[in-house]
Amino acid sequence: MPAIDRAALLRDLQRLLPGHCIVADTECQRPYECDALTIYRELPLLVVLPETVQQVQAVLQLCHQRQVPVVARGSGTGLCAGAMPHPEGLLLGLSKLDRVIEIDPLARTARVQPGVSNLAISAAAAGCGLYYGPDPSSQIACSIGGNVAENSGGVHCLKYGLTVHNILSLELLTVAGEQLTIGSQGLDTPGYDLLALLTGSEGLLGIVVEVTVRLLPVPQAAQVVMAGFPTVAAAGDAVGAVIAAGIIPAGLEMMDRLAVQAAEDFAGAGYPRDAEALLLCEVDGTSEEVEGDAARVAELFRSLGASSIVTSRDEAQRALLWQGRKSAFPAVGRLAPDYYCMDGTIPRSMVSRVLEEIARLSAHYGLRVANVFHAGDGNLHPLILFDASNPQEVRRAEQFGAAILSLSVQVGGCITGEHGVGLEKLRQMPEQFSERELALLEEIKCAFDPGLTLNPGKGVPILRRCQEYRALPARHQHA
Amino acid sequence: MPERPDGDIEQAIATQVRAAAAHRQGLYIQGGGSKRALLGRDCEAAVLDVSGHCGITDYQPAELVLSARAGTPLTALQAVLATQGQELPFEPPTFQGRATLGGTLACNLSGPARPWRGSIRDLVLGVRLVDASGECLRFGGKVMKNVAGYDVSRLQAGALGTLGVLTEISVKVLPRAQRTTTLAYELPAAEAIEMMNRRAATAAPLSGACWLDGTLYLRLAGEAGAVAHTARRWGGQALAEADAPWSDLREMRLPFFAGDAPLWRLSVKPSAALAGPAAQLLDWGGAQRWLRGDFDLAQLQGLASAAGGHVTLFRGGDRRGEVRPFPGEVHRRLQQRLKHSFDPQGLFNPGRLYGWL
Ligand SMILES: Cc1cc2nc3c(=O)[nH]c(=O)nc-3n(C[C@H](O)[C@H](O)[C@H](O)COP(=O)(O)OP(=O)(O)OC[C@H]3O[C@@H](n4cnc5c(N)ncnc54)[C@H](O)[C@@H]3O)c2cc1C
Numbered sequence: 074m075p076a077i078d079r080a081a082l083l084r085d086l087q088r089l090l091p092g093h094c095i096v097a098d099t100e101c102q103r104p105y106e107c108d109a110l111t112i113y114r115e116l117p118l119l120v121v122l123p124e125t126v127q128q129v130q131a132v133l134q135l136c137h138q139r140q141v142p143v144v145a146r147g148s149g150t151g152l153c154a155g156a157m158p159h160p161e162g163l164l165l166g167l168s169k170l171d172r173v174i175e176i177d178p179l180a181r182t183a184r185v186q187p188g189v190s191n192l193a194i195s196a197a198a199a200g201c202g203l204y205y206g207p208d209p210s211s212q213i214a215c216s217i218g219g220n221v222a223e224n225s226g227g228v229h230c231l232k233y234g235l236t237v238h239n240i241l242s243l244e245l246l247t248v249a250g251e252q253l254t255i256g257s258q259g260l261d262t263p264g265y266d267l268l269a270l271l272t273g274s275e276g277l278l279g280i281v282v283e284v285t286v287r288l289l290p291v292p293q294a295a296q297v298v299m300a301g302f303p304t305v306a307a308a309g310d311a312v313g314a315v316i317a318a319g320i321i322p323a324g325l326e327m328m329d330r331l332a333v334q335a336a337e338d339f340a341g342a343g344y345p346r347d348a349e350a351l352l353l354c355e356v357d358g359t360s361e362e363v364e365g366d367a368a369r370v371a372e373l374f375r376s377l378g379a380s381s382i383v384t385s386r387d388e389a390q391r392a393l394l395w396q397g398r399k400s401a402f403p404a405v406g407r408l409a410p411d412y413y414c415m416d417g418t419i420p421r422s423m424v425s426r427v428l429e430e431i432a433r434l435s436a437h438y439g440l441r442v443a444n445v446f447h448a449g450d451g452n453l454h455p456l457i458l459f460d461a462s463n464p465q466e467v468r469r470a471e472q473f474g475a476a477i478l479s480l481s482v483q484v485g486g487c488i489t490g491e492h493g494v495g496l497e498k499l500r501q502m503p504e505q506f507s508e509r510e511l512a513l514l515e516e517i518k519c520a521f522d523p524g525l526t527l528n529p530g531k532g533v534p535i536l537r538r539c540q541e542y543r544a545l546p547a548r549h550q551h552a
Numbered sequence: 553m554p555e556r557p558d559g560d561i562e563q564a565i566a567t568q569v570r571a572a573a574a575h576r577q578g579l580y581i582q583g584g585g586s587k588r589a590l591l592g593r594d595c596e597a598a599v600l601d602v603s604g605h606c607g608i609t610d611y612q613p614a615e616l617v618l619s620a621r622a623g624t625p626l627t628a629l630q631a632v633l634a635t636q637g638q639e640l641p642f643e644p645p646t647f648q649g650r651a652t653l654g655g656t657l658a659c660n661l662s663g664p665a666r667p668w669r670g671s672i673r674d675l676v677l678g679v680r681l682v683d684a685s686g687e688c689l690r691f692g693g694k695v696m697k698n699v700a701g702y703d704v705s706r707l708q709a710g711a712l713g714t715l716g717v718l719t720e721i722s723v724k725v726l727p728r729a730q731r732t733t734t735l736a737y738e739l740p741a742a743e744a745i746e747m748m749n750r751r752a753a754t755a756a757p758l759s760g761a762c763w764l765d766g767t768l769y770l771r772l773a774g775e776a777g778a779v780a781h782t783a784r785r786w787g788g789q790a791l792a793e794a795d796a797p798w799s800d801l802r803e804m805r806l807p808f809f810a811g812d813a814p815l816w817r818l819s820v821k822p823s824a825a826l827a828g829p830a831a832q833l834l835d836w837g838g839a840q841r842w843l844r845g846d847f848d849l850a851q852l853q854g855l856a857s858a859a860g861g862h863v864t865l866f867r868g869g870d871r872r873g874e875v876r877p878f879p880g881e882v883h884r885r886l887q888q889r890l891k892h893s894f895d896p897q898g899l900f901n902p903g904r905l906y907g908w909l
C-alpha cells in the first residue's frame with residue numbers, strides 16, 4: 074500500500090463537508106486521541122464530524138476508494154481503546170448525529186441517531202411512561218451507537234438484558250458506504266441474524282447511523298436492599314441464595330471493602346465502612362411484588378449473616394444508595410493518580426475464589442485494587458490503582474490486568490463481559506479462542522470488510538488470510 | 553416418544569463431516585426431525601443424524617445456566633429443570649417430544665412469551681459446533697455476559713443449520729412463575745391489537761397476548777400478588793385452565809393450524825393495523841401473525857413491509873422455490889460471504905435458507 078496523501082485527502086474531504094466538520098489542526102485533535110482508557114493514545118491523520126447520514130456515506134465512499142482506515146467514535150467513553158484513532162486514518166466522530174427521530178409509544182420503540190446519549194433516550198421516552206433498559210454507569214455521556222458497538226450492559230441487565238436484547242433494527246453503512254437496514258420492527262428477520270452479529274462488533278463490520286431500540290414500561294415501584302457482610306464469601310453465598318429463591322432482581326451488585334470506602338467518601342450514600350463486602354439488590358415491578366420481594370431478600374441476607382441491612386424507604390433514598398455504586402469508578406479514581414478497569418466474567422460461584430486470587434496478585438504486583446462486581450451476572454470489574462507517569466507501574470498494571478483476565482478464563486469465564494476487546498485485550502484473545510476459532514472470526518471480518526479498513530488492528534487479531542488483502546502498518550499488527 | 557439414552561457422538565459427527573467434505577457431498581443435519589417440513593426450503597442432501605448426541609452436560613441451578621448436547625429433546629430438559637423450579641424461558645414448541653435443543657436454536661423457535669422473556673436467540677450463551685472441516689469449535693460460554701469476538705452463538709439462531717453442526721448449547725434458564733392467570737376478552741382484531749399494545753406499555757406481569765376467533769387472551773405470570781392484583785384491575789374473564797390456549801398455540805395444535813393449506817408467518821411491528829385477509833391468528837402481542845391459504849410470496853411481503861416486517865412461508869406450499877423474501881443485493885452478498893466463511897464448500901443444509909445460499 075502506498076502511504077496516504079494527507080493533503081489530497083483533506084482537499085477531497087473539504088469538497089464533501091463544511092469546514093467546521095473537519096478537524097485538521099493537531100492541537101484540536103488532542104481530545105480525540107484516546108477513549109476513556111487513556112494509556113493508549115494516537116493521533117489520526119484527520120478528524121471529521123459529519124452532521125448528516127449523507128455526509129457519513131460520502132466520507133466512507135471516499136475512504137473506501139482511497140483505502141483509508143476509518144475509526145468510528147461515539148462519545149469516547151469506551152474502556153478498551155476501541156475508538157483510539159489509527160495513525161494513518163480518519164477518525165469519524167458521530168456525536169453530531171444526535172437527534173431522537175421518533176418515539177412510538179404504542180409499539181414501544183424509539184428511533185434515534187447514533188450520537189444520542191443512552192440517558193437521553195430514556196429522558197425522551199419518560200413522558201410516555203417508558204424507558205430504555207440497559208443503563209451503563211456512563212449513561213449520561215456514552216452514545217447509543219457506542220452501546221451497540223460494544224453490546225453494553227449496566228446494573229439492570231440481569232433482568233432486562235444487554236444492548237442486543239433491547240434493539241430491533243439498525244441502519245448500517247458498509248465500509249463501501251452502501252446503506253442497509255438490519256433487523257426490522259418485528260422480532261424476526263429472515264436470513265442470518267446480522268443484528269446479533271453487528272451488536273458488539275466494535276466498529277469493525279460497519280458504521281451504525283440509526284438505531285431503533287425497544288422501550289420498557291417504567292416499573293410501578295422499585296426498592297433497593299443494601300447489606301454489608303463480614304466476608305466476601307458470605308456475600309457471594311447470599312447472591313446465590315437470592316437466585317435460588319427464585320427471585321430475579323432488577324440489579325444485584327457487589328463491592329469490596331476498598332470500593333465501599335471510596336464510594337462512601339465520594340457520595341455519602343450511607344454505606345457501612347467496616348463491611349468486607351457490600352450487596353445492593355434492587356427489586357422492581359408492581360407495588361405488591363416489590364414489597365414481598367424486598368422483604369424476602371432482606372430476610373435472606375439476615376439469615377446469611379449480613380452485619381447491616383437497609384431497605385430504601387423512598388425514591389430519594391433509593392437514588393442515594395445507587396449513587397455510591399454508579400460513581401464507584403470516579404470514586405476509586407480519587408485514590409490514586411490513575412486506575413485500570415478490568416472486565417472479566419466468571420461463574421457466580423467462583424467469586425470468592427477469584428477475589429482471593431486477585432488479592433494475592435495485588436500483593437505480588439504491589440498495586441492496590443478495588444473490586445466492583447455485577448454479581449447477578451458474574452461480571453467483575455477489578456480497578457487497579459497505579460500512577461501512569463511511572464512507566465514501571467504502567468507495565469505492572471498491565472501485567473496484573475492480564476493475569477486477572479487469564480484467571481477469568483481459567484475458572485470458566487471470559488476476558489470481557491461488556492467493555493470489549495478493542496486494542497487492549499487483543500493479546501488475551503488466544504487464551505479464549507483456538508487458532509481455528511480466531512481464523513473464523515477473521516473470516517467474518519473479511520466478509521464485511523475485505524480491505525480491512527474499518528477500525529483495523531482492533532477486536533480480532535488478524536492472523537493470516539486477510540493480510541493478503543492489505544499490509545497493515547507494522548505497529549497495528551498484533552498477531 | 554421413547555426416552556433417548558445419553559450419548560456423545562461428536563467424534564462420529566466430525567468424521568462424517570470430513571468424509572462429506574472429501575467427497576464434496578452435501579449434508580442435511582437432522583435432530584428429532586420435527587421441523588423438516590417447517591421454515592426451510594426442501595433439502596435433498598444425505599441425512600446427518602445428530603439425535604444420538606444427547607444428554608445434559610452441565611446444569612447449575614444457582615448460575616441459571618444449562619448446557620446440553622444438541623440432540624437432547626426439549627422435554628428431557630424441561631423435566632430436569634422442573635425439579636429445581638426452573639424452566640426454559642423461551643417456551644419453545646416441543647412437537648410431541650421430538651423437538652431437540654439444537655433444532656430449536658437453528659430454527660429460532662420460541663413460544664408466546666417471546667416479547668417479554670426473549671427467544672432462544674436471546675437466551676443462548678454459547679455453542680460448540682463442528683465446522684465444515686470437521687473441527688470442533690467453541691464460541692461464547694456458560695456466563696451471562698461475553699463480548700469477546702463476534703457473537704457466533706447468536707448467529708446460529710435462525711441460520712437453519714447452514715453454518716455448522718451444532719453439538720452443544722448453553723442457555724440461560726429462569727425460575728418458573730409463582731402464579732399464572734389467563735384473561736379472555738371478546739373483541740374484534742383491531743381493538744385487540746390496540747389493547748395488547750396499550751397493556752404491554754404499562755408495568756404489569758404480562759407474559760402472553762394472542763387473539764384468535766374473536767377472542768383476545770392475555771396471560772399474567774409472575775409473583776402471586778402482582779398477578780392477582782393486575783387480574784383484578786384488568787377485568788375480563790379468567791380462564792379456569794390458565795395454560796390451555798397457550799400450549800395449543802405454542803405446539804401449533806389449534807384447529808387454525810390443521811390441514812395442508814400453506815401456512816404463512818408475518819413478523820411485524822406489534823401495533824401495525826391488521827392488513828390483508830381477515831382470518832389471521834395473532835401472537836406475540838401482535839408481532840407475529842399467522843395466515844393460511846394460497847398466496848403469493850411477493851404480495852404478502854408487500855403487506856408485511858408496510859407493517860414494518862417480513863413474511864415467511866412457514867409450512868406447506870411450494871418449498872422448492874424461495875420461502876422467504878429476497879433481502880436485497882447488499883444483504884445477499886453479505887450473507888453469501890458469511891456462509892462462505894463458515895462453509896466454503898456449501899456442505900451444510902444446501903439451499904435450505906435460500907436457493908442462492
Ligand atoms: C465511568 C465509566 C463507566 C462505564 N460503565 C459501563 C457500564 O456500566 N457498562 C458498560 O457496558 N460499559 C461501561 N462503560 C464503557 C463505555 O461507556 C461503553 O463501552 C459505551 O458503550 C461506549 O460508548 P461511546 O459512545 O463512548 O463509544 P466510543 O468509546 O466512542 O466507541 C466505542 C467503540 O464503538 C465504536 N463505535 C462508536 N460509535 C459507533 C457507530 N456509530 N458505529 C459503529 N461503531 C461505533 C468505536 O469505533 C469503538 O470501537 C463505562 C465507561 C466509563 C468511562
